Amino acid sequence: MHLRPDELVDLAEGARAESSAPHLAVCEVCRGTLADLRATMGDIAPSDVPDPSPLFWNELSARVRESVAVEAIPRPFWRDLFAWPRVLVPMSALAAAAVVIVAMSVGSRTTRPALPIAATEHLLDAQQIAEDPSLGLVADLTAEMDWDTAREAGLAPRGSAEHAVTHLSAGELRELGRILHEELANSGG
Amino acid sequence: MTAADASLGVLDERALVEACLAGRDGAFDLIVERHRRPVYQLCYRFVGNHEDASDLSQDVFLRAFRGLRSFRGQSSLATWLYRIGVNVCLNRVTAKTPLGRATETIDDDKAFVDDRIESASDRVLRAERASRVREAIARLPRKQRATLVLRMYHEMSHQEIAEVLGSSVGAVKANFFHALGNLKRILGEAQ
Numbered sequence: 616m617h618l619r620p621d622e623l624v625d626l627a628e629g630a631r632a633e634s635s636a637p638h639l640a641v642c643e644v645c646r647g648t649l650a651d652l653r654a655t656m657g658d659i660a661p662s663d664v665p666d667p668s669p670l671f672w673n674e675l676s677a678r679v680r681e682s683v684a685v686e687a688i689p690r691p692f693w694r695d696l697f698a699w700p701r702v703l704v705p706m707s708a709l710a711a712a713a714v715v716i717v718a719m720s721v722g723s724r725t726t727r728p729a730l731p732i733a734a735t736e737h738l739l740d741a742q743q744i745a746e747d748p749s750l751g752l753v754a755d756l757t758a759e760m761d762w763d764t765a766r767e768a769g770l771a772p773r774g775s776a777e778h779a780v781t782h783l784s785a786g787e788l789r790e791l792g793r794i795l796h797e798e799l800a801n802s803g804g
Numbered sequence: 805m806t807a808a809d810a811s812l813g814v815l816d817e818r819a820l821v822e823a824c825l826a827g828r829d830g831a832f833d834l835i836v837e838r839h840r841r842p843v844y845q846l847c848y849r850f851v852g853n854h855e856d857a858s859d860l861s862q863d864v865f866l867r868a869f870r871g872l873r874s875f876r877g878q879s880s881l882a883t884w885l886y887r888i889g890v891n892v893c894l895n896r897v898t899a900k901t902p903l904g905r906a907t908e909t910i911d912d913d914k915a916f917v918d919d920r921i922e923s924a925s926d927r928v929l930r931a932e933r934a935s936r937v938r939e940a941i942a943r944l945p946r947k948q949r950a951t952l953v954l955r956m957y958h959e960m961s962h963q964e965i966a967e968v969l970g971s972s973v974g975a976v977k978a979n980f981f982h983a984l985g986n987l988k989r990i991l992g993e994a995q
Contacts, residue, residue, distance in 0.1 A: 621981070625977070651985070651988055655991075658991065659937055660930070664848040667854055676837060676840065679865040686866065686869060
């Protein structure tokens, strides 16, 4: 069994005498590895880092002092919040998701034709109204309202017959009147 | 040195750190003053030029200031700063300038060579070999590189390196062994 790396390192550095490792005497592989370690360590010549200017040390201290002083100034909490990548990234993802949802919602509203009253009545059930306070308020305010009051208040929804009639131009109204007269005459009324 | 600085000077490391945390003026300055040279030298070993080593040293101390509360005194302040320094340097070297790509010429062996007996051609050859070794070290895996730099250039014990790198002495020796093996291989490929 060959010598372990830590044993070879100790031998190469002289922390351990070769005599304490009798395996070396009989193992050419370990002797070769040990020789390589020593040769490579010899290639890494000891060296000093060039000393910088004597003025540098005080300059470094001053720079550190300045950066520490900036660090110590309390900042508004939201700056840290938004500078914090772990918060910023999920928030960006949430914002992107919100934009997509809004875009899809707006897109569906613009492409889907408005439903007649009979259809919209089925879209809002009692549970939805109970869950949404704003819908509940509207429901309370309009509970006693009859069709005439609603029409006078301009509450006829876009796409309904009331809305269409109340938004016709003078020419369109004349044409509508003519058609109705024809239909009444044809029906014998 | 002011009277306040003088009184700080007698404090041991732990007390000095506590003085910093208490916001005592000059306490952190004193820590910087005591450790700036070895921190700078460590950074220089990794990046090989003064400008980057200077920036990295500043970064090391700034991070130390931020994390001062986490210093428990289980290792020496020097070891703790080395740990921060190694992390800062490894991240920086990986992200930016590899050791071997240093732009500044390093006359590494100036202090150890007697110019009177070494010829100009010998100096050139030695400088070239030193440059090849630096480039080879820069290509080592991160932990191996850190271990080699701390062991060979900072002459830290395996125990101290283990504390800096947060590993065991056995792991440090194994890293050192593999670093030397890889260094030999890389140097062989370059020839």
